[in-house]
Amino acid sequence: MIFYTDEESRTLRTAVYGAMLLVSHADPGPVLEERFAGLRALANLSPDLRLVLGSARPSVPAGTDEEIDCRSRPR
Numbered sequence: 220m221i222f223y224t225d226e227e228s229r230t231l232r233t234a235v236y237g238a239m240l241l242v243s244h245a246d247p248g249p250v251l252e253e254r255f256a257g258l259r260a261l262a263n264l265s266p267d268l269r270l271v272l273g274s275a276r277p278s279v280p281a282g283t284d285e286e287i288d289c290r291s292r293p294r
Contacts, residue, residue: 221267229275
């Protein structure tokens with residue numbers, strides 16, 4: 220079993236759920252289809268990673284697409 224620090228676990232959760240969120244916003248298709256695709260992808264992760272992802276709620280940015288995009292750009 221792999222052990223991750225709290226910071227590493229937070230980073231993994233934010234990256235995985237953030238990627239799923241970005242894909243669902245980028246694709247104009249039905250959100251439900253994107254949700255199921257994300258769940259299928261999660262099912263293919265290693266048991267260690269699934270454990271990390273399920274251990275706490277992810278921290279994803281809040282706001283409109285434009286606000287999030289502006290905050291993520293380098294200044």
